[in-house]
Amino acid sequence: MDKLTKDNFQKAKNDSVQKKTNWIKVGMSTCGIAAGAREVYDTLTEEVKRRNLNIDILKTGCLGMCYIEPLVEVCIEGVPHVVYGNVDTKAALGIVDKHICGKRVMNDHLVIK
Amino acid sequence: MYRKTIFIKDTDSQGLDRTKEFYNKFLENLRSRNLQNDIQVARAADIGIYNQGIVLRVYGEDTIYVQLKETDIDNIISLTIEKNEIISSLQYKKKDKQLRRVLRNCGVINPDCIEDYLANGGYQGLYKVLTSLKPEEVIKELKISGLRGRGGGGFPTWMKWDFALKTESDQKYIICNGDEGDPGAYMDRSVLEGDPHSVIEGMIIAGYTIGASKGYFYIRAEYPLAIERIQNAIDQAYSKGLIGEKILNSGFNFDLSIRLGAGAFVCGEETALIASIEGKRGTPLPRPPYPSVKGLWSKPTVINNVETLANVAYIFIRGAKEFAKLGTETSKGTKVFALTGKVKNSGLIEVPMGTTLREIVFDVGGGVLDNKNIKAVQTGGPSGGVIPAQYLDTPVDYENLSKLGSIMGSGGMIVMDETDCMVDIAKFYLGFCVEESCGKCAPCRIGGSQMLDILTRISKGQAQNHDLETLSRISFAMQKASLCGLGQTAPNPVVSTLKHFLPEYKEHTENKRCPAGKCLDLLSYKIIDEKCKRCGACVRICPVSAISGNREHGYSIDTQKCTKCGQCISVCKFKAISKE
Structure with a gap:
């Protein structure tokens, strides 16, 4: 990793911009992990790999809505950008099947703020 | 691709969930117009609005309809969906109370990735401070922001830094207090886990300002994931040259490492925390001298809470004036609360200072579990107090909460309903402090256990009215004579419940009854x-x-x-x- 200096600092910021769409974020702080986020993350990774989809699966911190953990945020081109709550492995498979492949939001897990 | 997406949910918690029937009727209507491939309708698990009947929201638009009946479906589809017309009689304006500043990156960036933090504007505050501000100017900015310590006391942060800056010494220290121990509070853990770099950024700025070249994270060992992520973030910041020697070519050197707390509650108190880092037994010392003058290894030391430091990063990224726009006269910015207890949406929330307790519990928290009546809200953990339901419209800030006999504290907020007994609550919190008392000073060691003894007798129906007076007297002695904050504040839950719920205590002592049905011996x-x-x-x-x-x-x-x-x-x- 290159050291940042006074001169290259602003450039580093612009270099590290994240992909605009086609990503999934899983909330993986202690609260999420306790609710089963790790299994959800593993299921999503496997399923995306199995179907050979070009989707990034990212880990993030706590989204704050502990009552409805584990939380998964999905941003796929052409489908509304939403957060799913109470996601278990079954719902995780549903996200890949319905939301990512079927291009349609999945029922009963949506968390709208 | 669908032209529109509609979310629906029955938000009445009484009775049956009618979401599915409404959904089916809606879908049927769409099919009859042959719109089912054009418009998508979905059932939500949480729609962000509570106790408003069946709620409908349109994705990407502000349109929110509430209290819907099945007869409204036809109108909604023909007007709102087909012609984009708003039906004003059904419309609802959402009160958006939450505002994420400290938590701005939590759940957004990957905490293990410094590039993510940089891409979201991270370390811009540090850049600004190191390249254009003198220490005195940093303190001036901080004074404009009006930031006060988020650990509980609410001491102005700029003053703390100013004392340390003005004290001459060859070595100074910065400590981040991550020894979060209040029951039910986990704000600091989430910030450390979700956005570690913002805390590090705040620490480097603090170090530069007071002239400290060494900083310590003091994190309790019960937070293994927070420790892992902070260590990883420190390593990344070192390899990027944001910690270490000559940071951003400025000639400022700063080193950072982690010290683990072994689980003593009193080590969250700053003098005990310092003793713990020095390798001594974690017992408090009398103040003054304050740590800003004589702290770690007798050198000037600034101790700030996790949330305070995350706020510092925000202030220098976005500007002090921007920060001070929110809040009340004396308390600026936002506050993160861990909302727990008998509330529907427990979790971590961030609201501007001055938001009322009612808005927090009902608009953000979604109301009380099982639609019971709210009895009180406890704030400030074992050092705080209970605020009864009649004061729910009080705007939350440091002064208002202490007027009501509670404190802001670090941000634990526990909602209590009519089945919670106030004697039982007081007993629980006092019991916590008695267990955590280090035993060094008599008022805390003896006073605490005597009070606990009386409370236990009250809950067993073996106490008289004069015991309540004794409780008040011991409380007063502890508040005045204890050595540190733990003992001084330990009686607070008892004092505030006695103040607001005296009739409930008297039911226990006079009629040997527990109105809430909690004290088993009286049932x-x-x-x-x-x-x-x-x-x-x-x-x-x-x-x-x-x-x-x-x-x-x-x-x-x-x-x-x-x-x-x-x-x-x-x-x-x-x-x-x-x-x-």
Whole structure:
């Protein structure tokens, strides 16, 4: 990793911009992990790999809505950008099947703020 | 691709969930117009609005309709969906109370990736400070922002830094206090886990300002993931040259490392925390001298809470004036609360200072569990107090909460309903402090256990009215004479419950009754013969066979055998068992 200096600092910021769409974020702080986020993350990774989809699966911190953990945020081109709550492995498979492949939001897990 | 997406949800928690029927009717109507491939309708698990009947929201638009009936569906589809017309009689304006500043990156960036933090504007505050501000100017900015310590006391941050800056010394230190120990509070853990770099950024800025070249994270060992992520973030910041020597070519050197707390609550108190880092037993010392003058290894030391430091990063990224736009006269910015207890949406929330407790509990928290009545809100953990329901419209800031006999504290907020007994609550918090007392000074060591003894007797119905006076007297002595904050504030839950709920205490002492039905020794279970349908469900569930009788002559509970576990009440469909 290159050291940042006074001169290259602003450039580093612009270099590290994240992909605009086609990503999934899983909330993986202690609260999420306790609710089963790790299994959800593993299921999503496997399923995306199995179907050979070009989707990034990212880990993030706590989204704050502990009552409805584990939380998964999905941003796929052409489908509304939403957060799913109470996601278990079954719902995780549903996200890949319905939301990512079927291009349609999945029922009963949506968390709208 | 769908032209529009509609979300629906039944937000009434009483009765049956009508979401599915409404959804089916909606879908049927769409099909009859052959719109089903054009418009998508989805059932939500949480729609962000509470107790407003069936709610409908359109994705990407502000349109929110509430209290919907099935007869409204036709209108909604033909007007709003087909012609983009708003039906004003159904419209609802959402009160958006949350505002994420400290938590701006939590759940957004990957905490293990410094590039993510940089891409979201991270370390811009540090860049600005190191390249264009002198230490005095940093303090001036901080003064404009009006930031006060988020650990509980609410001491102005700029003053702390100013004392340390003005104290001459060859070595100074910065400590981040991550020894979060209040029951039910986990704001700091989430910030450390979700956005570690913002805290590090705040620490480097603090180090530069007071002239400290060394910083410590003091994190409790019960937070393994927070420790792992902070260590990883420190390593990344080193390799990027944001910690270490000559940071951003400025000539400022700063080193950072982690010290683990072994789980003593008192080590969150700053002098005890310093002793713990020095490798001594974690007991407090009298102040003054304050750590800003004589702290770690007798050198000037600034100790700031995790949330305070995350706010510092925000202030220098976005500007002090921007920060001070929110809040009340004396308390600026936002506050993160861990909202727990008998509330529907427990979790981590961030609201501007000055938001009322009612807005927090009902608009953000979604109301009380099982639609029971709210009795009180506890803030500030074991050092805080309870705020009864009649003060729910108080705007939350440091001064208002202390006027009500509680404190802001680090941000634990526990909602209590009518089944919570205030004597029991006071006993719980005091018990916590008695266990955590280090035992060094007599008022805390002896006073605490004496008070706990009295409270235990009250909850067993063995106390008299004069015991309540004794409670107040010991509280006063502890508040005045204890050495550190732990002992000085330990009686607070007792004092505030006595102040606001004296009649409830008197029910315990005079009538030996617990109105909330919590104090087991004061309860006895009874079967109400008129209501009993003689189904025998209670007999079958009772684990100690305390219920006897038969279908012909009815049943009765043997109070000698009964352990008051409450299982019979939960199985009785006819509410035929009373507990008094």
